[in-house]
Each structure stands twice: as C-alpha cells, then as structure tokens.
Amino acid sequence: MTEQRHRVFSGARPTGRQHLGNYLGAIRNYVALQDDYDCIYCVVDLHALTTLSDTDKLRTWTYEMTLDWLAAGIDPDRGTILFVQSHVPQVVELHLLLSMVTPLGWLTRLPTFKEKVRQQPDNVNYGLVGYPVLMAADITLYKADTVPVGVDQAPHLEFTREIVRRFNRLFGDVLVEPQAKYTEFTKVLGIDGKQKMSKSLNNHIEIASPPEEIQGRVMQMMTDPARRYRSDPGHPEVCNVYSLHKFFSADEVGQIEHDCRNAGIGCVQCKRKLAQNIADYFAPFRERRAEWDAHPDDVWDVLADGARRASAIAEETITAVKDAIGLPERR
Numbered sequence: 001m002t003e004q005r006h007r008v009f010s011g012a013r014p015t016g017r018q019h020l021g022n023y024l025g026a027i028r029n030y031v032a033l034q035d036d037y038d039c040i041y042c043v044v045d046l047h048a049l050t051t052l053s054d055t056d057k058l059r060t061w062t063y064e065m066t067l068d069w070l071a072a073g074i075d076p077d078r079g080t081i082l083f084v085q086s087h088v089p090q091v092v093e094l095h096l097l098l099s100m101v102t103p104l105g106w107l108t109r110l111p112t113f114k115e116k117v118r119q120q121p122d123n124v125n126y127g128l129v130g131y132p133v134l135m136a137a138d139i140t141l142y143k144a145d146t147v148p149v150g151v152d153q154a155p156h157l158e159f160t161r162e163i164v165r166r167f168n169r170l171f172g173d174v175l176v177e178p179q180a181k182y183t184e185f186t187k188v189l190g191i192d193g194k195q196k197m198s199k200s201l202n203n204h205i206e207i208a209s210p211p212e213e214i215q216g217r218v219m220q221m222m223t224d225p226a227r228r229y230r231s232d233p234g235h236p237e238v239c240n241v242y243s244l245h246k247f248f249s250a251d252e253v254g255q256i257e258h259d260c261r262n263a264g265i266g267c268v269q270c271k272r273k274l275a276q277n278i279a280d281y282f283a284p285f286r287e288r289r290a291e292w293d294a295h296p297d298d299v300w301d302v303l304a305d306g307a308r309r310a311s312a313i314a315e316e317t318i319t320a321v322k323d324a325i326g327l328p329e330r331r
C-alpha cells in the first residue's frame with residue numbers, strides 16, 4: 001500500500017522576474033520538494049496589496065514570476081498545484097472567520113507588524129494588521145500539513161499554529177495544524193555586497209537575464225574591500241563573488257579560494273568566471289522560459305487549472321469550518 005504523501009503549501013508575492021536570491025532562497029527548494037510531497041504553490045497577490053500603493057504591475061509580475069517558476073521546474077504535470085491567491089475567493093472568507101478567533105493584541109505585538117509600521121507609517125492599513133491571519137487562512141484552507149520555513153521564519157508559522165489550536169479548541173478538530181519543514185533558505189546578498197538581494201534595492205541579478213546582462217551585473221559586484229591591488233592577497237570569506245562561486249562553480253571553488261588568497265587570480269577574471277558559470281547554469285532555464293513565453297495562454301491556463309483544483313479543496317474546508325462554527329445552512 002502506498003503511503004499518503006504530506007501536503008506542502010508555500011506562497012510568494014508577485015514580484016515579477018525572479019532573481020538569484022529568490023532562486024537560491026526558495027525556488028530550488030520548491031522544485032526539490034515535489035519529489036516527496038504534494039505541493040501547492042501560490043502567487044499571493046492579496047498579500048501584496050498590504051504594501052503596494054501601485055497595483056498596475058500586478059498582472060505582469062504574476063505572469064513573469066509564474067514563467068520563472070515553471071521554467072525552473074515547478075511542474076503541474078507532477079501533481080503540483082500552482083495558482084493565484086485571489087482566484088480562490090474562499091481564502092477571504094476563511095480569513096474573516098479566523099479573524100474572529102484571533103485576539104488583536106496577538107497581531108499588534110508581532111515584530112513584523114511593528115517593522116511594517118516603521119517602514120510605511122503613512123499606510124498602516126487594516127490588511128497589514130490581519131496579514132498573519134490571511135497567511136493562516138492560506139495554509140489551512142488547503143489542509144497543508146507541512147510548510148517549508150527557514151529557522152528565522154518559524155515564528156510566522158507558529159502564529160498560524162496558535163490560531164489553528166484556538167479555533168479547534170473552540171469549534172472542534174476541524175483545521176489541520178501545520179508542521180514546519182526546516183529548509184535551508186540561503187540568504188543571498190545583492191551586488192552591493194551589503195544588503196539582501198532585492199529588486200526594490202536594485203542590487204539584484206535576474207535569473208532570466210541574457211549572458212551579457214548577467215556579466216554586466218556581476219562586474220559591478222563588490223569584492224573584498226581590503227584587496228585594493230591585483231597583487232594583494234584576497235579574503236574570499238568576506239567576498240560575495242566567492243559566496244556565489246560556491247554554488248555556481250562547485251568544481252572550481254577550491255582552486256578559486258586558493259588563487260584568491262595567493263593573488264593568483266584578479267577580481268575581474270574571477271567575476272568573469274562567475275558570470276559565465278551563472279549564465280551556463282541558467283541556459284536550459286532560459287530555453288524553457290522562452291518556450292512558455294511563446295504561449296502566454298498556456299501559462300494562464302496552468303494558473304486557471306491550479307485555481308480549479310485548489311478551489312475543490314478550499315470548498316471542503318470552508319464548508320467544514322462554517323458547519324463547525326454553527327453558521328446557518330443555506331438551503
């Protein structure tokens with residue numbers, strides 16, 4: 001008898017073309033999880049509204065991000081459900097119902113909420129406060145029992161677990177309490193070598209970029225600040241170029257480290273090598289992406305089919321939740 005697979009849920013805001021930080025931090029994990037789990041991946045466009053003032057890019061960014069995910073290997077033919085959050089409106093309903101069992105103090109005390117208030121004092125909207133409740137609705141609506149998280153994201157999932165426990169205590173064992181699957185979420189620094197790679201900081205390298213663009217961005221990368229001349233020995237452990245070599249130049253990384261420490265290689269040459277290896281790594285990805293992009297309707301069809309399959313699970317959950325609460329039946 002085959003054992004039932006656990007179900008993973010994860011979502012990401014639509015941010016358009018994905019960069020190396022998105023890829024190394026999340027997408028490659030998403031792809032790998034498909035081997036052992038039933039996976040549900042969601043473009044969380046509603047979450048994006050809490051911080052976006054300008055929504056005219058949402059559709060393009062959803063499309064571009066989906067293209068990158070599909071080309072990277074997220075594969076509906078393997079059973080993965082890929083869809084857009086707002087296409088399954090039951091999530092909004094569950095969000096409201098869960099908000100009724102979530103004390104306001106829990107939400108306003110969260111460090112992430114305080115951080116957002118600090119970042120956007122002129123736009124402290126209601127959605128921002130309820131963000132973790134919407135996240136709990138995302139996970140529980142699809143009966144996911146597993147959520148991939150990095151160690152630093154564990155408190156977010158714990159919040160969902162608290163809401164689930166509270167709901168189940170009040171209304172019976174209806175919602176699935178998700179468990180964390182600790183995954184290595186590699187933090188990638190931007191080309192400035194200081195801050196996390198991010199589109200909004202324009203310190204990113206897009207994975208769909210053609211080789212010449214990748215080279216242009218890599219050549220701008222900060223290196224070991226103490227290495228001022230070609231003849232100075234370098235310190236690869238403080239160099240972001242070296243960090244990326246560890247992933248993209250695995251066969252040569254020992255040699256690069258040795259040559260850097262002994263001034264046997266210059267930073268320009270080292271960066272060219274990295275740019276080449278990144279471009280080679282993503283060559284098959286770029287081909288698959290171009291194939292998908294030649295048929296945009298197919299991309300939207302994948303999302304529509306994902307929404308249909310997600311809706312079927314959502315409907316079961318929302319019916320059970322309303323029933324447990326005791327809302328009057330509609331005849």
Ligand code: SF4
Pocket residue numbers: 223224227234235236239240241242260261265266267268270271
């Ligand atoms: S040689 Fe390479 S690893 Fe060493 S400091 Fe320069 S760019 Fe960094």
